[in-house]
Amino acid sequence: MRWLSDDKLNHLRAVVNDPDFSATKYTIVSELARGGMGTVYLAEDRELDRRVAVKVLNTPDVSDDLKNRMVREAQIIARLEHPGIVPVHDAGTLPDGRVFYAMKLVVGSRLDEYAAGASLRDRLRKFQAVCDAVAFAHAHGVIHRDLKPQNIMIGSFGEVLVLDWGVAKIIQPQIGADKTQIESAFYQRQSAAENTLDGTVIGTRDYMSPEQARGEIDQLDARSDVYALGAVLAFLLRDQSKINKPEKAICLKALSEAKENRYSGAAELSADIGRFLDAEPVSAYRESIFERAGRWVSKNRFVVLLVLAYLLMRIFFIFTTRP
Amino acid sequence: MSKPLLGIVLGAILGAFDGLTAWFTPAVRDQLGGIVVGSTIKGIIAGVAIGFFAKKFHSLPIGILFGVLVGAFLAWLVALMQGGYYLQIILPGALVGLIVGFATQKYGRTPATAN
Numbered sequence: 001m002r003w004l005s006d007d008k009l010n011h012l013r014a015v016v017n018d019p020d021f022s023a024t025k026y027t028i029v030s031e032l033a034r035g036g037m038g039t040v041y042l043a044e045d046r047e048l049d050r051r052v053a054v055k056v057l058n059t060p061d062v063s064d065d066l067k068n069r070m071v072r073e074a075q076i077i078a079r080l081e082h083p084g085i086v087p088v089h090d091a092g093t094l095p096d097g098r099v100f101y102a103m104k105l106v107v108g109s110r111l112d113e114y115a116a117g118a119s120l121r122d123r124l125r126k127f128q129a130v131c132d133a134v135a136f137a138h139a140h141g142v143i144h145r146d147l148k149p150q151n152i153m154i155g156s157f158g159e160v161l162v163l164d165w166g167v168a169k170i171i172q173p174q175i176g177a178d179k180t181q182i183e184s185a186f187y188q189r190q191s192a193a194e195n196t197l198d199g200t201v202i203g204t205r206d207y208m209s210p211e212q213a214r215g216e217i218d219q220l221d222a223r224s225d226v227y228a229l230g231a232v233l234a235f236l237l238r239d240q241s242k243i244n245k246p247e248k249a250i251c252l253k254a255l256s257e258a259k260e261n262r263y264s265g266a267a268e269l270s271a272d273i274g275r276f277l278d279a280e281p282v283s284a285y286r287e288s289i290f291e292r293a294g295r296w297v298s299k300n301r302f303v304v305l306l307v308l309a310y311l312l313m314r315i316f317f318i319f320t321t322r323p
Numbered sequence: 324m325s326k327p328l329l330g331i332v333l334g335a336i337l338g339a340f341d342g343l344t345a346w347f348t349p350a351v352r353d354q355l356g357g358i359v360v361g362s363t364i365k366g367i368i369a370g371v372a373i374g375f376f377a378k379k380f381h382s383l384p385i386g387i388l389f390g391v392l393v394g395a396f397l398a399w400l401v402a403l404m405q406g407g408y409y410l411q412i413i414l415p416g417a418l419v420g421l422i423v424g425f426a427t428q429k430y431g432r433t434p435a436t437a438n
Contacts (some may be wrong), residue, residue: 302425303422303425303426303429306418306421306422306425307422309418310337310415310418310419310422313414313415313418314341314344314415317411317414317415318344318347318348321348321408321411
C-alpha cells in the first residue's frame with residue numbers, strides 16, 4: 001500500500017467538490033468568485049474556443065428551490081438583452097444534478113475599484129449607464145434587489161455591466177401594451193416561481209431600501225432599486241470635498257425613506273443625472289434665479305468671456321477716443 | 324434655431340448694439356440713427372455669411388476664424404468709408420464676428436440629413 005502525501009491529499013480534498021464538466025463543452029480554468037448560492041468559474045468553451053464565465057450551484061445535494069432559483073436567474077438575464085446586462089450563452093445540468101449557466105466573461109474592474117481613480121464626471125457617466133441598464137430591467141418587469149458597487153463591472157472598453165441577478169424579482173412589466181402572450185405567460189410563470197417569503201431579508205444591508213430591510217417582499221418595486229442606486233451614488237460621491245446642491249438633492253431624493261418620495265424608476269433618476277451632467281436644471285432641486293444664472297454662466301463661460309471682452313474693449317475706446 | 328438664422332439674429336443684435344455705442348462719442352451723436360441702421364445691416368450681412376459657413380463646415384476653430392475674418396473685413400470697409408478710427412472699428416467688428424462664429428458653430432441647430 002502506498003501513502004498519499006499531504007499535498008496530494010489536500011489537492012484531492014479541494015477538487016472533490018469541483019463540478020464535473022466533462023459532459024459539457026466547457027473546461028474549468030479557475031474559480032472567479034464564490035457566493036452563497038453558486039460559484040462563478042472562468043471556463044474555456046472548447047467548441048467556440050473562447051473564454052466564458054460559468055456559474056454553478058455550490059453543491060449537488062441542494063433543494064429544488066435553489067435549482068429553480070438558479071434556472072430562474074438564467075432565464076431572467078437571458079431575456080434582458082441590453083448592453084448593460086451580461087448576456088447568457090448557455091444553460092444546463094451537470095451529471096451530478098447541479099444547474100449551471102454560461103455567460104460572457106467580463107474583463108475589467110468593479111465599480112468600487114474603478115471609482116477610486118476616476119473623475120467625478122466619469123463616475124456619474126458610468127452611474128447613468130447603470131441606471132439605464134436597471135431602467136431596462138424595470139421596463140421588462142424585473143427588479144434587481146441587490147444593486148451595489150461590487151455587482152457592477154466596468155469592462156475593458158469602458159462598458160458598464162450590471163451583474164448578479166440571483167435575487168432579482170419579477171414585478172409587473174412596464175412595457176404593458178406591447179407585451180406578447182408569450183411574454184405574459186413567462187412573467188406569470190416566473191412570478192409564480194418567485195417564492196421568497198414575506199419577512200425574508202434579501203440584499204446587502206448598506207444598499208437596501210427600508211422596505212427591503214424590513215422584509216416587506218410584497219412592497220418591493222422599481223423604487224426599491226432606486227434606493228439602492230441612490231446608495232451607490234452616495235458611495236460614488238463619498239470622497240468629494242464639496243457636493244453641490246443639485247447632486248445632493250438627486251441623491252437624497254433617491255434615498256428617501258418613503259418610496260413615494262423617490263424617483264418612480266431608474267429611468268427618471270438617469271434623466272436627472274443626465275441633466276446634471278449637461279448643466280441643466282434637475283427635477284430634484286428647485287434652484288434660485290441666481291443659481292440659474294450662475295449655471296448658465298458656467299455652461300456658457302466662453303461666450304460670456306467674449307461678450308465681456310467686447311464690452312471692455314468698447315468702454316476702453318469710448319474713453320480713449322473722447323476729445 | 325438653424326445656424327444661418329442664429330447668425331442673422333446675433334449679427335443684427337450685436338450690430339445694433341455696436342452702433343448704439345456711438346452715442347458715447349458726442350461728435351457723431353446726431354448721426355446715431357444712420358450709424359445704428361448701417362451697423363445693424365453690417366451685422367446681418369456678417370451673420371448670414373457666418374451662419375451659412377457654419378451650416379457648410381462643422382468646425383469650431385474654422386468657424387471662429389471665418390467669423391473673425393468676415394467681421395474684420397466688413398469693419399474695415401466701414402472704417403475705409405469713415406476715413407479713420409481703423410483700430411476702434413476693426414477690433415470690435417472682428418470680436419463681434421468671433422462671437423457670431425462661435426455661437427453659430429456651438430449653438431446653431433444642424434438639420435438632420437436623410438439617408
